Amino acid sequence: MATKSPKFLFTQGTNRYRAYKFAGFALLTLLILIVAFAYNDTGSITLFDNDYKFSITRVTKSISFMVAILGLQVVAGFTGQLSLGQGFFFGTGAYVSAYLVADQDWAWFTSLLVVIPVCFLIGLLFGIPALRIKGLYLALVTLGMAAVFPSLIKLDFLLDYTGGAAGKQVDSDFIPPSWLPLDGIVDALHTIPLIGQYFGEGEGLSSKEEQRVWTFFLMTILALICFKVVSNLIKSRPGRAMRAIRDNETSAAVNGMSLAFHKTMSFGVASALGGVGGMIYVAELGIASEGDFTQLISILFVVGMVVGGVGTLSGAVLGGLVIAFIPDWASSTQNLPGVPERWLQGPTGGLILGVGLIVVTFVLPGGIIAGVRKIRGRIVQVLPETPALMPGVAGAAPLEPVSAQVSGGLDGGPTTADDD
Amino acid sequence: MELFLNRISDGLSNGATYALIAMALVMIFKATTLINFAQGEFAMFGGFIALVLATEQGIPMWGAVFGSMVITAVCAAGIERTLIRPFDPSDHLPLVIITLGLFLGINALAGIIWRFDPRAFPELFPSGNALTYGTATLSWYTVGTLVTIAVVSGGLTLLLNKTKIGLAFRAVSSNLESSELVGIKVGPTLQFGWAIAAAVGTLGVCVFVASPFRQLEPNVMVTGLIFAVSAAALGGLDSLGGAIVGGLAIGLVQSIAVPYLGIPSELSLLAAVVVLMLVLLFKPSGLFGTPQVERV
Numbered sequence: 029m030a031t032k033s034p035k036f037l038f039t040q041g042t043n044r045y046r047a048y049k050f051a052g053f054a055l056l057t058l059l060i061l062i063v064a065f066a067y068n069d070t071g072s073i074t075l076f077d078n079d080y081k082f083s084i085t086r087v088t089k090s091i092s093f094m095v096a097i098l099g100l101q102v103v104a105g106f107t108g109q110l111s112l113g114q115g116f117f118f119g120t121g122a123y124v125s126a127y128l129v130a131d132q133d134w135a136w137f138t139s140l141l142v143v144i145p146v147c148f149l150i151g152l153l154f155g156i157p158a159l160r161i162k163g164l165y166l167a168l169v170t171l172g173m174a175a176v177f178p179s180l181i182k183l184d185f186l187l188d189y190t191g192g193a194a195g196k197q198v199d200s201d202f203i204p205p206s207w208l209p210l211d212g213i214v215d216a217l218h219t220i221p222l223i224g225q226y227f228g229e230g231e232g233l234s235s236k237e238e239q240r241v242w243t244f245f246l247m248t249i250l251a252l253i254c255f256k257v258v259s260n261l262i263k264s265r266p267g268r269a270m271r272a273i274r275d276n277e278t279s280a281a282v283n284g285m286s287l288a289f290h291k292t293m294s295f296g297v298a299s300a301l302g303g304v305g306g307m308i309y310v311a312e313l314g315i316a317s318e319g320d321f322t323q324l325i326s327i328l329f330v331v332g333m334v335v336g337g338v339g340t341l342s343g344a345v346l347g348g349l350v351i352a353f354i355p356d357w358a359s360s361t362q363n364l365p366g367v368p369e370r371w372l373q374g375p376t377g378g379l380i381l382g383v384g385l386i387v388v389t390f391v392l393p394g395g396i397i398a399g400v401r402k403i404r405g406r407i408v409q410v411l412p413e414t415p416a417l418m419p420g421v422a423g424a425a426p427l428e429p430v431s432a433q434v435s436g437g438l439d440g441g442p443t444t445a446d447d448d
Numbered sequence: 449m450e451l452f453l454n455r456i457s458d459g460l461s462n463g464a465t466y467a468l469i470a471m472a473l474v475m476i477f478k479a480t481t482l483i484n485f486a487q488g489e490f491a492m493f494g495g496f497i498a499l500v501l502a503t504e505q506g507i508p509m510w511g512a513v514f515g516s517m518v519i520t521a522v523c524a525a526g527i528e529r530t531l532i533r534p535f536d537p538s539d540h541l542p543l544v545i546i547t548l549g550l551f552l553g554i555n556a557l558a559g560i561i562w563r564f565d566p567r568a569f570p571e572l573f574p575s576g577n578a579l580t581y582g583t584a585t586l587s588w589y590t591v592g593t594l595v596t597i598a599v600v601s602g603g604l605t606l607l608l609n610k611t612k613i614g615l616a617f618r619a620v621s622s623n624l625e626s627s628e629l630v631g632i633k634v635g636p637t638l639q640f641g642w643a644i645a646a647a648v649g650t651l652g653v654c655v656f657v658a659s660p661f662r663q664l665e666p667n668v669m670v671t672g673l674i675f676a677v678s679a680a681a682l683g684g685l686d687s688l689g690g691a692i693v694g695g696l697a698i699g700l701v702q703s704i705a706v707p708y709l710g711i712p713s714e715l716s717l718l719a720a721v722v723v724l725m726l727v728l729l730f731k732p733s734g735l736f737g738t739p740q741v742e743r744v
């Protein structure tokens with residue numbers, strides 16, 4: 029019941045709701061701009077003599093994880109097929125695009141024309157065993173595939189293409205087009221009073237910095253496209269079928285949904301997204317090495333999905349940030365008062381992520397995003413558009429419980445699609 | 449011929465260690481139909497504890513292994529009580545997530561405490577060969593692993609068939625709800641299963657790294673778990689005897705089929721995964737497992 033009414037109420041379809049949405053997008057754009065221009069070098073926070081780097085290259089790396097986790101959300105979060113093999117496709121995408129760019133002189137983005145179909149087809153092949161193998165067994169098989177990937181890369185007949193244990197080096201950067209006044213933007217931002225000082229020293233960007241900013245922009249746009257595509261997919265007919273399969277396979281089949289088609293398709297889409305993530309990863313890093321694509325990365329993707337929020341799109345964003353930054357910051361923490369130094373060396377990031385995964389499963393089963401929504405629900409509530417047949421009902425006092433119920437179902441809960 | 453015999457001997461010793469980890473997995477699967485993804489890491493941690501007990505406390509090697517089995521069993525029982533029992537056993541997703549978290553956490557913890565450089569593990573069995581035939585040899589190590597597995601399977605059979613807690617365990621794994629109704633305390637019984645599994649796994653890793661050709665390091669069981677899982681699946685995930693047969697079979701496939709078919713040695717892991725996939729596709733109950741019947 030309406031114990032505490034939220035401060036702001038928006039009804040879908042009204043101008044106020046549009047303004048609210050617009051403010052959200054404006055905030056997102058502003059955030060992207062700040063990240064791009066304020067942290068293009070090595071922005072860092074110093075705490076207890078530890079340098080926590082927040083540079084843009086790390087953000088770009090986290091974008092690659094976000095897209096891969098987004099794929100995992102499609103197959104595991106929305107279709108309910110727990111796959112521990114997302115790293116396999118992440119690696120495939122990375123190596124295919126590295127090969128095309130380094131050896132065939134393709135551009136990064138045209139390599140996607142090969143990466144996406146290749147990963148999609150391999151994903152379909154993965155999906156076929158998933159028709160018979162269910163639940164836990166599927167997790168086993170996919171984990172096995174992810175574990176095999178590094179040894180596949182080191183096969184003799186693939187050495188010429190993959191570079192074997194040494195890794196595949198790619199020297200191809202994104203050169204910003206000359207018409208884009210990156211220097212001008214950063215200078216303009218620098219003149220803003222108060223906050224301007226955070227945007228560079230006011231002498232423009234070096235070419236290295238320009239490349240970083242440009243890479244970040246391109247990858248952000250690519251990621252936004254991926255998120256929009258998945259958001260539309262989830263809201264459309266196949267997306268509803270996927271969620272029906274997740275919630276109850278038998279009833280989905282009884283209602284006329286083809287389990288075989290939707291399961292294999294969701295594997296295909298997830299793998300294609302994994303491949304796109306891999307391409308972003310290798311484009312940012314400049315090298316694909318097999319040590320990065322062990323089963324550990326697949327498990328990290330699951331960590332990201334669960335910590336962010338299973339079955340949510342914004343959870344993928346949070347998850348990507350978590351698995352990119354926590355290991356990095358943990359290894360930058362070299363001295364902490366009260367903690368012996370030897371405990372801060374070594375894989376502290378893995379320990380934090382492992383413990384964090386367990387804690388989140390206990391405390392916030394819906395992931396961080398469920399907590400965020402709970403807090404947001406206290407402040408902002410979005411009401412559905414008033415049906416034309418019942419004019420003026422939604423706001424009317426006698427029917428208050430009904431409207432609260434409906435909006436609660438649409439706005440809360442970890443299963444709702446969200447297009448952040 | 450001699451090479452063939454050598455490969456059989458290698459395969460049996462590898463297979464015996466896979467079988468031990470597979471038995472640990474089966475102990476937990478039998479009772480809860482859950483795969484403990486952290487089983488290999490529990491065992492690796494136990495291996496390190498045994499090494500520390502032996503080298504730093506000066507306990508004789510077999511005593512250290514036994515002590516470590518007891519310690520890991522107690523720890524596993526504690527983990528079961530605090531992290532596993534609060535969840536609904538029929539909903540697998542949170543439980544899998546928890547074991548994945550344990551996998552990451554324990555692996556990292558071992559890396560922090562003992563670092564990632566490989567360490568030599570004292571030999572548990574006499575060095576040298578028990579039998580020699582031309583250039584073919586049967587090392588005491590192979591004999592030792594086979595004896596270990598015989599002792600463990602004998603011990604487990606006795607434990608499950610002749611003791612009260614063993615009877616309770618078999619009742620719980622056969623039907624959880626009915627055994628609850630006849631007054632069996634399900635929680636402590638499952639805890640017992642986790643403890644036994646951890647102890648058997650620890651023994652498995654100790655035997656595995658006691659080979660003169662292997663060393664102990666935190667990632668030693670990361671791929672070993674995959675071999676053990678496919679061994680368990682091949683034998684049937686709820687059959688202890690099946691785990692032994694499956695483990696030996698996977699070990700033999702790795703050491704015989706892989707070189708004779710000209711498959712590069714890096715791909716022996718792929719062979720294990722392919723076996724796993726084929727078994728689950730065509731005979732999900734494995735060789736000796738109970739077929740699962742789903743009621744709609």
